[in-house]
Every structure is written in structure tokens, then in C-alpha cells.
Amino acid sequence: MVASVLEASHVFCCPNRVRGALSWNSGPGGLLAFGTSCSVVLYDPRERVVVTNLNGHTARVNCVQWICKQDGSPSTELVSGGSDNQVIHWEIENNQLLKAIPLYGHEGPVYAVHAVYQRRVSDATLRTLMVSAASDSTVRVWSKEGSAVTCLQTLSFGDGFTLALCLSFLPNTDGIKMEFAVTLETVLAGHESWVNAVHWQPSFYKDGVLQQPMRLLSASMDKSMILWAPDEESGVWLEQVRVGEVGGNTLGFYDCQFNEDGSLIIAHAFHGALHLWKQNAANPREWTPEIVISGHFDGVQDLIWDPEGEFIITVGTDQTTRLFAPWNRKDQSQVTWHEIARPQIHGYDLKCLAMIDRFQFVSGADEKVLRVFSAPRNFVENFCAITGQSLNHVLCNQDGDLPEGATVPALGLSNKAVFQGDIAPQPSEEEELLTRAGFETHQMAFQPTILSEPPTEDQLLQNTLWPEVQKLYGHGYELFSVACNNSKTLLASACKAAKKEHAAIILWNTSSWKQVQNLIFHSLTVTQMAFSPNDKFLLAVSRDRTWSLWRRQDTISPELDPIFSLFAFTNKVTAVHSRIIWSCDWSPDSKFFFTGSRDKKVVVWGECDSSDDAIEHSVGPCSSVLDVGGSVTAVSVCPVLNLSQRYIVAIGLECGRICLYSWKKTNQFPEVNDWAPCVETSQSQSHTLAIKKLCWKNCNGKTEQKEAEGPEWLHFASCGEDHTVKIYKVNRSAL
Structure with a gap:
């Protein structure tokens, strides 16, 4: 069930x-x-x-x-x-x-x-x-x-x-023996740094006899993995194959393994990445990289779907931003999701993320600067090739002067755009040898690559960066939360704060990248913000256990930036939550908003009237207090209602469990029986540490099949401190 x-x-x-x-x-x-x-x-x-x-x-x-x-x-x-x-x-x-x-x-x-x-x-x-x-x-x-x-x-x-x-x-012993004869067979010298792991190819039965292939695999911190085997004629152990990482900020391998027949070998790299190689059946000495699972190697702090529901972007304390998308293969109906780009590899732990456009996002880290990134042409081409979309359809909405890719200069910190005229030709093998012989530093430069399948780890490290197009200065401490409105014209950001002046929310114009307004109310860090679907309101929740609701004031001229004024708030007297409020989200009709707190409570507030004659401070709790039995760290409201016309709410807990509830206002006082439990994740489906973000997909349809199966399937993504990102599918008709 x-x-x-x-x-x-x-x-x-x-x-x-x-x-x-x-x-x-x-x-x-x-x-x-x-x-x-x-x-x-x-x-x-x-x-x-x-x-x-x-x-x-x-x-x-x-x-x-x-x-x-x-x-x-x-x-x-x-x-x-x-x-x-x-x-x-x-x-x-x-x-x-x-x-x-x-x-x-x-x-x-x-x-x-x-x-x-x-x-x-x-x-x-x-x-x-x-x-x-x-x-x-x-x-x-x-x-x-x-x-x-x-x-x-x-x-x-x-x-x-x-x-x-x-x-x-x-072999051939059933009892205890205390005598051994050990001789040195050979010394395998080939690695240039610590050897972290050695593994024999697994034994197997052939014609009823147990066979042990004489092949040994070793992994080292010199970024290489070597397959050793004795020479058939001399019996001397020799290096048969050497594979490994090239370029990038990598530090070698921790472990290595054979599969059951020795046709696949896998290595576990220092930064968590897996490298899989497959042996060519026609040429046993040739090994080619294969596609394998990838993900963050530290806590994942934030995620967001793209507006059309075709991919998700995540940021984490492993200092990377990663993009995951489906791989549509012509010969298979099953669709698998893979990491197809790593737009940002940073020097600070990344904390927050917001999509400005389909191929543009802003990220905040443990620094005072917001950074804006835009997709290069090479990514858009590969994205369309991997996901099976029309390149012309995707490019028609993009700027014609797209850079080809991005690279990080030798002494730089920002992703620099690379245009067609900047691409250096690939050096020949002779030039490569002369460069190395002259002890010149070889910088890994961007080279456009057309892919028909998800990239390997080496390609992710070197060829999938996005150019940084803007830096936004204004905060005094490390960034903590960021949000963009639905019309993609305004950006709201907040940083860590212990005083009221530092807890201000800064609004940015996404066209000019200038500051529009500072919203000052909270006395401690603003933990999350959310614009209402109609863009009339901005909601903020804070460590100070309160929330603030800001209403947009329409300007006389459309060329002027909108101004937000404080419309409603809670204080020590009116607050329902007694601990830090971690998360908030809006109902799809912009009438209600939901807050979740460490005090194990989820509360619905409203109704929010966006008309000009709306009464200020008229917003209050309009639901019974839902106690979910654990600290609430994430709340997300589905953009569609269930078949009973009730709101569907996903709630993430500090223990890693996700609970789905439905809610509908009963117009009783006090509200009773307004919450209804739907389903919760099992132990194997749950995260093992605190959930940091939940996000529903805007579009319907199964993410496993090429053909959507109709509006009965809903999808949401989750990320957590357990280094994991998950996509869930929900049967709407069963909620």
C-alpha cells in the first residue's frame, strides 16, 4: 500500500x-x-x-x-x-x-x-x-x-x-596448523604515492573447479589505479592497465574493486566520486569510462527545480553546485537521472540557491557575496542531447551571444566566460611532450565537447562550469537564504545575523543588479524566504521565532521598482511557535502560508488579501496546530490540490523522515479535523539526518517514463545533511 x-x-x-x-x-x-x-x-x-x-x-x-x-x-x-x-x-x-x-x-x-x-x-x-x-x-x-x-x-x-x-x-586444511612457509613473489612498483587498497579478482567456478584469476588491482593517492598480472611466458608480474583521474582539484583514490568476472573495475576517489571502467571485449587492454552514480560528499543545503521541471540544481557544504537531469535513450523506455553538470566549484561552503531564469541561478555561500551564473552554449547543447529536447526550441529563448563555456584562471576565483574566439586548439602529442619536457605549467582549459550521454567525473570537473555573470555586494556576514519572485524580476537575500541591522532583507533588481530596498524587521538570522505565487507578498521566517509578511506597493510608473511595506508579523505576544522557525511556503492560490519550526509544530496562516484596501495585521493562524512529533526543518506545499480539493503539504523532519499531510480550512472556531495524514516515508525511503529542503515539481507526469502517465503522479525532491538528494513520486489519487 x-x-x-x-x-x-x-x-x-x-x-x-x-x-x-x-x-x-x-x-x-x-x-x-x-x-x-x-x-x-x-x-x-x-x-x-x-x-x-x-x-x-x-x-x-x-x-x-x-x-x-x-x-x-x-x-x-x-x-x-x-x-x-x-x-x-x-x-x-x-x-x-x-x-x-x-x-x-x-x-x-x-x-x-x-x-x-x-x-x-x-x-x-x-x-x-x-x-x-x-x-x-x-x-x-x-x-x-x-x-x-x-x-x-x-x-x-x-x-x-x-x-x-x-x-x-x-587450502586443504580442516584443522589448526601453526607452520607456514612464506616466500616473496614480487614487488609491484609503479605508484608514486600511498597505495590505499589492493584487491584480487574474485574467484569463480569453472567446470566444477574453483578458479582464482591471477589479477590484482591497486589504488593510490597518485590518482591512478593499476591492474597487475603475471606475464604468460616469463611469469613476471607486470602492469597491464593504468587508469585514473586527469586534471581538476583531485587527490587520488581511497579504494578499488572488481566486478564478478573482472570486466568492470571501479575506484573510489578522495572527493567521494566513483570512477567506473569497462574492458573492451575485442581488445582486453583497452578500458573505457562508464556512467556511474554521483552526488555530494557532504551535507546538501538547498535545491530547486527548474521552472519547467526538467532538472534540479543543488548546493552543498562540499562547496559544489550540481545539476541533475534525466537521460532519455532512444532504445529504452526507462529514464534514469544523472549529474550532467557541475556549474560551480567554490572555495566556501554553499548554503542557498535560487533560480532567476531557466538557465540562470544565484547562489550564496559562507561569504558576503551573492554570485550569479548563466548557462553556456555547450551546456545547453549537451542538455538537449542527453534529455532528448529540441535544441532550437531551447535556444530560441536564450541570448544569441552565449559563451561556449567557462574556466577558472590560474590565479582566479571566479568562473570566467570562454567565447568562440578564446578556445585554444588542442596541442598535438609532440607539443604536449615538449611542454612537459620544458617543465611548463599545463593549465586545464575549457574545450567544448558534444555529449550524447551523461558526462564522466573528469568531464564534470573540467568542462561543465557555468560562467559567473555578476557579483552582488551588500551583506555584512555569510549568506544564509535567497529567493526569487515568480516573474523573475526581484531577488531577496539575507545573511547570518545577531543584530537587527544585519538581519535586513535586501531586494535586488535582476535586470540592473542594483539594490532596490532593505527590509528591516527581524533581530536574528532570516532562515528562509518565499514570494507568494502572485508576487504580491514576501514572507520571511527567522531564528527569532517570528515571521514577517511584506506587501508589494504598486508604483505609478512600471519602470520604477516595486516597494514592499510590512503588512503583518508576529511578536512574543502573538507568536505560536516557541522555537526557531526553519521553513515556510505558500499555498498555490496565495491565500495561505505554512510555517514549520523546531518546536515540532506546523501552522497555517491567512487569509492574505492582496487588494489595495486590505487591512494590515489581519493575518493570523487559521488552522489547528499540527504536532508532527519531531523538529520540522522543511515545509513545501504542492502546486496542485488532491482530488478532494485539499492542499498537499510535505513536511521534512530533523530525523530525516518525510510526512505528507492534506489540509483544508473548515471555517470552524477553533479549527478541528482540518489536517489529515496521507503517507510518510519508510525507513529505507527516509533520509538519515536532517532534511534541509523539500521542493515540489511544477509539472505532472512520471520521471521514469518518456510518456507522462497523467496528472495522478506528483513529484517532489528532497535534500539533507546525509549527503543525499532524492526524487519521490506520489500517487495523487491515493492522497
Whole structure:
């Protein structure tokens, strides 16, 4: 029932920045498991979709390991360890969580886990042996039989710190042996920095005999991954293939993995990105980059849909702005979403975002400057090619003199536009060698690239920046919130503040980029702002536990900027919320607005009369107080009503759960039975940390299919501190 009403259709994330956070299941069609913030994500590299999220840890997941079966079939169990001092054993059935068993005992973060199946000689029963290492300088050995798990032994290493561990069976041994003969086979020298991971290609059965391919994969901080194998004639171990990152602000690889047959290899980079390569069947020495999941590697602070619902833009404390869009393939009806551009790579943590036009946005970071970006021609061309839209239709609404792309100068901080005449020709191989021989600095310049599929990580880093077209100065402290009106003529921004003069809202004209007005009312940081759909009102909520409503005054001349005056507000006497108000949003008819607070309450206010003779201070609470049972961090109202003509409200909580309610004014005093619960996310659908933003899509239709399935499907996106962005689909007829 729940699955048919609300589903998480697309998930964007990447592995945590630690060694061991990645594991590839052996067997045909094996899933990739990795830790993202407090979750373990199961990802299908062939279908390019997230299968499910395993939520159970309360702090960062540091290590993940599938428990490989000896017959080479896909595993159904995995183990993870986290900074919450927990080890969790997960059991999977049909790609969904069947059972989770937490193992307690460590007194510090768990950084390494491993597990194997062991069959008892006496009674042939199967048990699972697990080992875990933590920063408390201990290694614990666990045994699982059925649903019972016991700690067999705790090994203490004093002041030592175990970085890695592995369980292995010696061949042809059923008992205990204490004698070993070890010889040095070879020294593999090829990396130029720390080697963080080595992995053997998984073994497999051939004609009933277990085969172990002699291929070894290594990942290093020198930005490369090397595939090693012995020479068929001499037996000397040689480098077969070297792949890796080129250019960009990258710092090498944490981990690497083979798939079940060794035809795919994957690397986990320092900044969380995954790099996937596929072996050419005709030429085994040739490996080509493949499309793989990507996302933020730190908290995602804000997101917004484009006005036509074709893509979303997000910003995060990983100092990047990312753009996600659907990939429409002619030969497939299924549509998957991917990161197709990284318009901004900044030096400050990004906090807020607003769309000014379809291909223009403004972002605010932990600095005093707002920055405006516009899409270059190369992005528009690639966007149309990937999403299947008409290039002429999209370009007809754009400025004819679009730059080709953007680049960051060697000593610059801003994305500089690159026009057709600025593009330098690609150097030949001989020129490249001469440049390197002369020790000249090679700067990665923009080169236009026509894509028919989502870009790889290297292309995202180097070729998808948007030019910065304007800087807006005026705030005295770090930016915190920004909003644009629906006619795209006014921009409102606010910064962190501890005094009334610093908490002022600044209005900007989006044509001249000049300040229009300062709106002074709040005494602490304005946490969120929202223009009403009819652009008559501007709503602001604040850390000072109050909200303010500003009404636009029509000017005599249309050439003059509109002026806003304070229309209504709450104070210590009239306030309903007793804690910080984090979020606000408007009903689609501009009559009501909704506020959500840390005090677990959601309140509806109104009615807002936009006529000239409207009475000031006439806006008050017009709903019963909804207690959702947790701190409210995000509120968003659907632009369409449900079939009963009730407003649909999505509420995001600090715990990561999302609740959908419907509301309708009953005209009773006091209001009763005006709120109705609809559905809430399950544990696997929820975020694991605080939700920072919810945003409904303006357009209807399924985001998985090329053909929209009608107005019964609604979509909204969410982002949170758990590094994750999700797109949900909602069955309107079931609300």
C-alpha cells in the first residue's frame, strides 16, 4: 500500500571519504554496496539505479563488506561498521532488507570489517564468522548461527590501531596448523604515492573447479589505479592497465574493486566520486569510462527545480553546485537521472540557491557575496542531447551571444566566460611532450565537447562550469537564504545575523543588479524566504521565532521598482511557535502560508488579501496546530490540490523522515479535523539526518517514463545533511 502511494524513484549520493566504504557483490549482476553518511546504499551498476538504502547506523558508515559465498553465487548478507561504534549484519532478500542485527561492544568507531561462511566439520551446520576492528585498539571475532550472534573473542592491541583485516581459509586444511612457509613473489612498483587498497579478482567456478584469476588491482593517492598480472611466458608480474583521474582539484583514490568476472573495475576517489571502467571485449587492454552514480560528499543545503521541471540544481557544504537531469535513450523506455553538470566549484561552503531564469541561478555561500551564473552554449547543447529536447526550441529563448563555456584562471576565483574566439586548439602529442619536457605549467582549459550521454567525473570537473555573470555586494556576514519572485524580476537575500541591522532583507533588481530596498524587521538570522505565487507578498521566517509578511506597493510608473511595506508579523505576544522557525511556503492560490519550526509544530496562516484596501495585521493562524512529533526543518506545499480539493503539504523532519499531510480550512472556531495524514516515508525511503529542503515539481507526469502517465503522479525532491538528494513520486489519487 505504502509503496504504491510514495516511492523514492531516484537517489543521488556518493561513498564516504574513508577507506573500505565500498564493496562489490560477487556473482552475476552483483550489487555495489557503499556507505553514504549514515546509510549503506545498494547500487546496481548495470541498471544505473539505487536499489535500496539500509538505514540503521546513527553516525558515518566507515566500512562495508559483502560476505562472499564459496560457490561464487551472489551474496545475500553484508556487514558494515560505523562511527557509532556499531557493527551491523544485514540480510537481503529480493534486493530489499530482510533483517538487520546490530552488534555492540566496541568503544570506538569501527574502521574495518570482514566475514566468511564456515561449515562445521562435526555437524555440517553453516555459521558466519565476522571480525571487526575499531579505534579502541581491539579486534572482535563474532559468530552468527541463525539469528543468534555471540562475541567469541576480543583481541587487544594496546596502543596499536588496526587499519585492515581479513579472514581466509587455507587450502586443504580442516584443522589448526601453526607452520607456514612464506616466500616473496614480487614487488609491484609503479605508484608514486600511498597505495590505499589492493584487491584480487574474485574467484569463480569453472567446470566444477574453483578458479582464482591471477589479477590484482591497486589504488593510490597518485590518482591512478593499476591492474597487475603475471606475464604468460616469463611469469613476471607486470602492469597491464593504468587508469585514473586527469586534471581538476583531485587527490587520488581511497579504494578499488572488481566486478564478478573482472570486466568492470571501479575506484573510489578522495572527493567521494566513483570512477567506473569497462574492458573492451575485442581488445582486453583497452578500458573505457562508464556512467556511474554521483552526488555530494557532504551535507546538501538547498535545491530547486527548474521552472519547467526538467532538472534540479543543488548546493552543498562540499562547496559544489550540481545539476541533475534525466537521460532519455532512444532504445529504452526507462529514464534514469544523472549529474550532467557541475556549474560551480567554490572555495566556501554553499548554503542557498535560487533560480532567476531557466538557465540562470544565484547562489550564496559562507561569504558576503551573492554570485550569479548563466548557462553556456555547450551546456545547453549537451542538455538537449542527453534529455532528448529540441535544441532550437531551447535556444530560441536564450541570448544569441552565449559563451561556449567557462574556466577558472590560474590565479582566479571566479568562473570566467570562454567565447568562440578564446578556445585554444588542442596541442598535438609532440607539443604536449615538449611542454612537459620544458617543465611548463599545463593549465586545464575549457574545450567544448558534444555529449550524447551523461558526462564522466573528469568531464564534470573540467568542462561543465557555468560562467559567473555578476557579483552582488551588500551583506555584512555569510549568506544564509535567497529567493526569487515568480516573474523573475526581484531577488531577496539575507545573511547570518545577531543584530537587527544585519538581519535586513535586501531586494535586488535582476535586470540592473542594483539594490532596490532593505527590509528591516527581524533581530536574528532570516532562515528562509518565499514570494507568494502572485508576487504580491514576501514572507520571511527567522531564528527569532517570528515571521514577517511584506506587501508589494504598486508604483505609478512600471519602470520604477516595486516597494514592499510590512503588512503583518508576529511578536512574543502573538507568536505560536516557541522555537526557531526553519521553513515556510505558500499555498498555490496565495491565500495561505505554512510555517514549520523546531518546536515540532506546523501552522497555517491567512487569509492574505492582496487588494489595495486590505487591512494590515489581519493575518493570523487559521488552522489547528499540527504536532508532527519531531523538529520540522522543511515545509513545501504542492502546486496542485488532491482530488478532494485539499492542499498537499510535505513536511521534512530533523530525523530525516518525510510526512505528507492534506489540509483544508473548515471555517470552524477553533479549527478541528482540518489536517489529515496521507503517507510518510519508510525507513529505507527516509533520509538519515536532517532534511534541509523539500521542493515540489511544477509539472505532472512520471520521471521514469518518456510518456507522462497523467496528472495522478506528483513529484517532489528532497535534500539533507546525509549527503543525499532524492526524487519521490506520489500517487495523487491515493492522497
